Amino acid sequence: MTAVRLTGAEGRRKVGAQIRQALRVGDLAPGQRLVEQDLADDYGVTRSAVREALMDLAADDLVELVPRRGARVRVVSVAEAVQITECRAALERLCARKAAVLASPAQREELVQIGAQMRDAVAAGAVDTYSGLNRRLHELVVQASGQEVARRQLERLNGQMVRYQFRLALRPGRPAQSLPQHLAIIDGVVAGDPDAAEAAVAAHLDSVVEQLQAADPRPS
Amino acid sequence: MTAVRLTGAEGRRKVGAQIRQALRVGDLAPGQRLVEQDLADDYGVTRSAVREALMDLAADDLVELVPRRGARVRVVSVAEAVQITECRAALERLCARKAAVLASPAQREELVQIGAQMRDAVAAGAVDTYSGLNRRLHELVVQASGQEVARRQLERLNGQMVRYQFRLALRPGRPAQSLPQHLAIIDGVVAGDPDAAEAAVAAHLDSVVEQLQAADPRPS
DNA sequence: GTCGACGAGATTGTTGACAAGAAAGTCGAC
DNA sequence: GTCGACTTTCTTGTCAACAATCTCGTCGAC
Numbered sequence: 001m002t003a004v005r006l007t008g009a010e011g012r013r014k015v016g017a018q019i020r021q022a023l024r025v026g027d028l029a030p031g032q033r034l035v036e037q038d039l040a041d042d043y044g045v046t047r048s049a050v051r052e053a054l055m056d057l058a059a060d061d062l063v064e065l066v067p068r069r070g071a072r073v074r075v076v077s078v079a080e081a082v083q084i085t086e087c088r089a090a091l092e093r094l095c096a097r098k099a100a101v102l103a104s105p106a107q108r109e110e111l112v113q114i115g116a117q118m119r120d121a122v123a124a125g126a127v128d129t130y131s132g133l134n135r136r137l138h139e140l141v142v143q144a145s146g147q148e149v150a151r152r153q154l155e156r157l158n159g160q161m162v163r164y165q166f167r168l169a170l171r172p173g174r175p176a177q178s179l180p181q182h183l184a185i186i187d188g189v190v191a192g193d194p195d196a197a198e199a200a201v202a203a204h205l206d207s208v209v210e211q212l213q214a215a216d217p218r219p220s
Numbered sequence: 221m222t223a224v225r226l227t228g229a230e231g232r233r234k235v236g237a238q239i240r241q242a243l244r245v246g247d248l249a250p251g252q253r254l255v256e257q258d259l260a261d262d263y264g265v266t267r268s269a270v271r272e273a274l275m276d277l278a279a280d281d282l283v284e285l286v287p288r289r290g291a292r293v294r295v296v297s298v299a300e301a302v303q304i305t306e307c308r309a310a311l312e313r314l315c316a317r318k319a320a321v322l323a324s325p326a327q328r329e330e331l332v333q334i335g336a337q338m339r340d341a342v343a344a345g346a347v348d349t350y351s352g353l354n355r356r357l358h359e360l361v362v363q364a365s366g367q368e369v370a371r372r373q374l375e376r377l378n379g380q381m382v383r384y385q386f387r388l389a390l391r392p393g394r395p396a397q398s399l400p401q402h403l404a405i406i407d408g409v410v411a412g413d414p415d416a417a418e419a420a421v422a423a424h425l426d427s428v429v430e431q432l433q434a435a436d437p438r439p440s
Numbered sequence: 441g442t443c444g445a446c447g448a449g450a451t452t453g454t455t456g457a458c459a460a461g462a463a464a465g466t467c468g469a470c
Numbered sequence: 471g472t473c474g475a476c477t478t479t480c481t482t483g484t485c486a487a488c489a490a491t492c493t494c495g496t497c498g499a500c
Contacts (some may be wrong), residue, residue: 035451046485055272059279061372068452068491069467085371090310090370150310151305152281153373271482275464288461288482320487 011045012035015053018043023062023073034063034071060156074160081164081212084157089205091154092138095145096197102191108190109142115186122175131169134207137182141189141201168211181207231265235273243282243293244382254283254291260369277397280376294380301384301432304377309425310373312358315365316417319411323364328410330360335406342395352388357402361409361421400428 019039022028039050058065064074076084105109114137121130142151158165168174181204188197231256239259242248261268278285296304323331334357341350362371378385388394400422408417 037451047452048484048486052275055275056279059276069493080369083367086314086367087311087369087373090314091307094306094310147303147306149300149307149377153307159368183451257481266455268456289463290482389497 011043011049012052015039015043015045015050016056018055019057020062020159026163026166028073030073030075030163032073034073036070036165047165060159062159076160076163078164078212078215081161082209084207085209085212088154088157088161089202089209091150091157092141092201092205093198095142095147095150095154096185096189096201097194098145098147099141100192100194100197102146103189107140107144111137111186111190114140115183118179118182122179127169127175131176132183134169134178137185144189164212164215167215168208171211171215174211178204178207226244231263232272234267235259235263235270236276238278239273240282240379241409246386247381248293250293250295250383252293254293256290280379282379287385296380298384298432298435300380301351302377302429304381305425305429305432308374308377308381309422309429311370312361312421312425313418315362315367315370315374316405316409316421317414318365318367319361320412320414320417321408322366327360327364331357331406331410334360338399338402342399347389347395352371352394354389354398354402358403361405363408387435389429391435394431398424398427433440 019028019034028034034054036047036054037048040047042051054063054065054071057063059069062074063071065071099107114133118130118133118137120126121133138154142154181200184200185197185204188194188200239248248254254274256267256270256274263270263372272282274285274291277283278291282294283291285291309373319327334353338350338353340346340355341353358374362374401420403419404420405424408414408420
């Protein structure tokens, strides 16, 4: 590797993105120590850049920053994952309700398409495709609601959940179970029925909480 | 002022707290530019400390950090304040519901006392006292819910609202209007009735949204 | 054999100087 | 008199060295 050492702001953004990516993929284990100099060498940036990137990540609760002791990948317990999902539910219910009223025709159209594609993906057993559509669905509902504040909060919350979402999607039978729930959300929003949309989102995320607890019945 | 120049972590915490305080009180106007060296001199810390403190504040959306152009106190429009309040409502509803089930006897007792003190404060026209009790009430409900994730999110949201909360509390007749709503929240939680508690919180924050929009009918 | 003190190495925290960029003020041309 | 280019000044961004602290391994005493 004879990569040029990136300088400055560019480097800082790069490190942040790289670490986030590594967390998503699972290259960085929860609890793992993150040594500034090592990261700087790995990514070819200076320690300052790494330092600022770590502070960013800590602000998003992705890493834990202990003074004089460095950074560790934050471990989110099942109990905390449940709390995060409860908050997601609270915020997404709000968004679903508003989206049912405010969504543009184009957005409603995309929702319908996502629903059809989800059906196909489940029928074909395409887990990855389904997972991507799932993300897009939630994202689109939030966008359509116009609730920017909620959008930012949800982004942060979702960032902390990647590990669990991944594990959840892989459970056999899970897509078949969540498909009707997702379709209900789509129906509610497309039909312009706030109550139905909200109820569908609530039911869906209740089911996620249930699955989380079933995955690890022992609250740490 | 011959104050010793604080060093390091201590300094960083101090600056953060000082700036937050200044924002609360209104010493720092929205949109005002924050020059790193000036703050460093004012508070007797190094520029590095100020820099890190500003990054913290930016993570909480209290200041806006424009590359190469420095930090400004973030302006939150009425429209955004409404969105923030909607998110608060979503999260506090969740907390109220859980608090109604989970609150300890001691916490229920304190809620009852806060209710009584609020009555007295309104009768006496003690706006500041009432405002403090208001804060404590919301805080206590969140604490009693055990929802730590929601607590952190609400803390962040409330930090952005200080200016509006302040202006709202000063509107004549506002305490008399919100008192019954607060008492309803207390009743719901103390009685252990999740539905009632949630509904009371929802009604209260709907009323806050209404007041916000009345304060400035023009969405920016 | 275990516990505790000591010391070497590793890691983070802090600082000040320097570089790069933006804003403001000045001068000249039209 | 006004507009635009240039220069000056101010401000932020970057970096590398230094200092403070922590961790871990080693050694010795009981």
